[in-house]
Amino acid sequence: MTPSADSARAPWWIHALVGVLSAAVGLAVGELVAGLVGGGRSPVIAIGDAVIDLVPAAVKEFAIAVFGQADKLALVAGILVLLVPLAGFIGVLAARRFELGAGAIVALGALGALAALTNAQGAPAAAAIPSVAAVAAGVLTLHWLTGRLEGPALRRRLARGASEEANHPEAVHQEAVHDETVPEQPPPVTLHPLDRRTFLRAGAVLAAGAVGVTVAGRWLQARASAVASRAAVVLSGAVAPLPPLPAGTDLGIPGLTPFVTPNASFYRIDTALSVPQVDVDGWRLRVFGMVGRPMELTFADLQARELVEADVTIACVSNEVGGDLIGNARWMGVRLADVLAEAEVDPRADQIVGRSVDGFTAGFPTAAALDGREALIAIGMNGEPLPLDHGFPARLIIPGLYGYVSATKWLAEIELTTFDAFNGYWIPRGWSKEAPIKTQSRIDVPRGAVSPGRTAVAGVAWAQGRGIERVEVQVDEEPWAEARLAEAAGDDTWRQWVYEWNAEPGSHRLRVRATDRAGDTQGERRVQPIPNGAEGWHTVVVDVTPGP
Numbered sequence: 001m002t003p004s005a006d007s008a009r010a011p012w013w014i015h016a017l018v019g020v021l022s023a024a025v026g027l028a029v030g031e032l033v034a035g036l037v038g039g040g041r042s043p044v045i046a047i048g049d050a051v052i053d054l055v056p057a058a059v060k061e062f063a064i065a066v067f068g069q070a071d072k073l074a075l076v077a078g079i080l081v082l083l084v085p086l087a088g089f090i091g092v093l094a095a096r097r098f099e100l101g102a103g104a105i106v107a108l109g110a111l112g113a114l115a116a117l118t119n120a121q122g123a124p125a126a127a128a129i130p131s132v133a134a135v136a137a138g139v140l141t142l143h144w145l146t147g148r149l150e151g152p153a154l155r156r157r158l159a160r161g162a163s164e165e166a167n168h169p170e171a172v173h174q175e176a177v178h179d180e181t182v183p184e185q186p187p188p189v190t191l192h193p194l195d196r197r198t199f200l201r202a203g204a205v206l207a208a209g210a211v212g213v214t215v216a217g218r219w220l221q222a223r224a225s226a227v228a229s230r231a232a233v234v235l236s237g238a239v240a241p242l243p244p245l246p247a248g249t250d251l252g253i254p255g256l257t258p259f260v261t262p263n264a265s266f267y268r269i270d271t272a273l274s275v276p277q278v279d280v281d282g283w284r285l286r287v288f289g290m291v292g293r294p295m296e297l298t299f300a301d302l303q304a305r306e307l308v309e310a311d312v313t314i315a316c317v318s319n320e321v322g323g324d325l326i327g328n329a330r331w332m333g334v335r336l337a338d339v340l341a342e343a344e345v346d347p348r349a350d351q352i353v354g355r356s357v358d359g360f361t362a363g364f365p366t367a368a369a370l371d372g373r374e375a376l377i378a379i380g381m382n383g384e385p386l387p388l389d390h391g392f393p394a395r396l397i398i399p400g401l402y403g404y405v406s407a408t409k410w411l412a413e414i415e416l417t418t419f420d421a422f423n424g425y426w427i428p429r430g431w432s433k434e435a436p437i438k439t440q441s442r443i444d445v446p447r448g449a450v451s452p453g454r455t456a457v458a459g460v461a462w463a464q465g466r467g468i469e470r471v472e473v474q475v476d477e478e479p480w481a482e483a484r485l486a487e488a489a490g491d492d493t494w495r496q497w498v499y500e501w502n503a504e505p506g507s508h509r510l511r512v513r514a515t516d517r518a519g520d521t522q523g524e525r526r527v528q529p530i531p532n533g534a535e536g537w538h539t540v541v542v543d544v545t546p547g548p
Ligand SMILES: Nc1nc2c(c(=O)[nH]1)N[C@H]1C(S)=C(S)[C@@H](COP(=O)(O)O)O[C@H]1N2
Pocket: 266, 267, 268, 269, 270, 271, 272, 315, 316, 317, 327, 356, 357, 360, 389, 390, 391, 402, 403, 404, 406, 407, 408, 409, 410
């Protein structure tokens, strides 16, 4: 009996491998074209951005809780991990009927193109080109590789390779071998049993090529970044600079969070999978809506206005008790109140909405910009232009409000409207319309184990707008003891504190609570971040053990 075409089919996993390789080549070409075409968006990034916009708030909560600030990396990894079995299935499908496999790739590409079109910045048509290129490359690779496997000779060679491995005691791919697929006739002697290895080697070369092309594409995408534009910015300096911080604001205790958070370690939270790249040439800040005189400001216009500095601690509403989604910087910028006065705000406009170049929105009460706090259109952070991750070229900083209702980065528009007429990005996702930062405190040291004796228990406490009045520490069930406060740098920043603890051997529970100048003391009850910020006492357990 001669083996039928079916009986000589290459093992399924080779077809799955073909599918995965085709997907890899397609995605690599997508990255390359995204780097070559201005305004082009990588299909993976576009789909990731769409996922971020579509998932429920609970999932965002979960992602931040589990992955912290690696949430975006985790998302891309997740997309790729899902793609591997899908691509493998497409390869197997293509082995049955090529059109089915090709159709599946086209459908995936269409998803990427759609995602790219819906969250494109600027030239919308160009955004989809990388997805189209990825489909073309993916289908061509699938066709070419499937064709290699279709020659009856090669098919037999591959099948034979599999059967030989199965007969080998150390075979690892036993499960991939189906006895009925083994040809009954011995293959022609001219065929080399290592041909399957040749195929795998070709596959490895293809995979390595895909990685290389992806790296090149990512490099090209990064080159089109705003790094050069930012480097060209010279901050003219604040017209009314703040004096240097008093030395007493930072207690200098090892392990204690520094009073000023360096830009490089400042927490980053946003919905932007790829950081928006804004060139200051061509950038405009529009102030419009319920105003008498709409305005359009260039970066130079902002720099030419009166610039002020403010020390402000900003915080994310997703920050858990004891969490690190909070940071303090010396911001420089234009007072929002000055710009609003010039724009002649309609008194009925009770909400100010900041809109970013990529469509994110955050809204807060107009009163927060006019009640005397240093609400800024910020262009500087700790003496530098805003880092790209933190909103270059301009963002809003509104002391006392969580970031999601106030701190719009990559700012493009300031719209005067009403709370009835508009909801910011996170509001329909279950978060409160208004979100003042809650009084909180955190223990930074000690963490883990210490030696007995005098030990500094230290941390930070914050109550932006109100100021910190008192911080207390409790050891086990002992009475609350008052901590020593570092000097304050105004009411809008966190404040360091330290408590000298005489640590006795054993395991001890330390808790902290702060009281703000409004007289409110943090309560013990634990409250989740959603819908308007976490509550509760930060608690750590410390093992006090005699050292060596
Ligand atoms: N354009 C834009 N601005 C944004 C966000 C965003 O998703 N997009 N997130 C906000 C949130 S939720 C927070 S907590 C702060 C974080 O600012 P940072 O990344 O500079 O620390 O930015 C705010 N501004």
